[in-house]
Amino acid sequence: MHGVLGGAMDFKAGADFKYRMKQGRDMVKKQLILDSGSRSSKTFKPKKNIPEGSHQYELLKHAEATLGSGNLRTAVMLPEGEDLNEWVAVNTVDFFNQINMLYGTITDFCTEESCPVMSAGPKYEYHWADGTNIKKPIKCSAPKYIDYLMTWVQDQLDDETLFPSKIGVPFPKNFMSVAKTILKRLFRVYAHIYHQHFDPVIQLQEEAHLNTSFKHFIFFVQEFNLIDRRELAPLQELIEKLTSKDR
Secondary structure, three states, X not given: OOEEEOOOOOOOOOOOOHHHHHHHHHHHHHHHHHOOOOOXXXXXXXXXXXXXXXXXXXXXXHHHHHHOOOOHHXXXXXXOOOOHHHHHHHHHHHHHHHHHHHHXXXXXXXXOOOOOOEEOOOOEEEOEOOOOOOOOOEOOOHHHHHHHHHHHHHHHXXXXXXXXXXXXXXXXXXXXXXXXXXXXXXXXXXXXXXXXXXXXXXXXXXXXXXXXXXXXXXXXXXXXXXXXXXXXXXXXXXXXXXXXXXX
């Protein structure tokens, strides 16, 4: 079945980042020349930092420590006594940074010419709408779609009313709904990379990093039921393969 998955939510369209995208691609070219065998430390968008010394920073460090144990199922579980919203917030920021870096390594291969539509294989195509300026979902290239998407996510993470970083500031009532939308859309970047750019990923020796990042992401969204199963359909076979050993 052909799936056209639109983005017609109450999204604010991203600003024009063409110049920054060009800079990012030039940066990737230089990095590939300098060190084709290691992962680029550059990102598609600026990395989102959690303030050092904050409780969320401590939670992030806890997450990193438990990830080091090698058991991803255990690592994604809510730490005892912690707030679910805060745990989801910290991990959402972390996944944004991970995907940001992963996509940043292959932007040279994801162009208007190579990816005229945002897709995840022949059966799934994603259309963009922001609910304000673009109310009817439009077909656009993958780099344009991902630019809109990552800019929108960045705006949500920077909004202190949605993602409060200060102690004592409560999360809004719609926080989980916003987080689910962010994670659902970040999944689409993983899906596009796997379906359209896996060869470059292998060439760049990023396969293990991509698989570990995606497996961590899937275990997390499964643990808290954050993405509808039908949204995961483009990578369902891979998901079953990656998670079957940990059931």
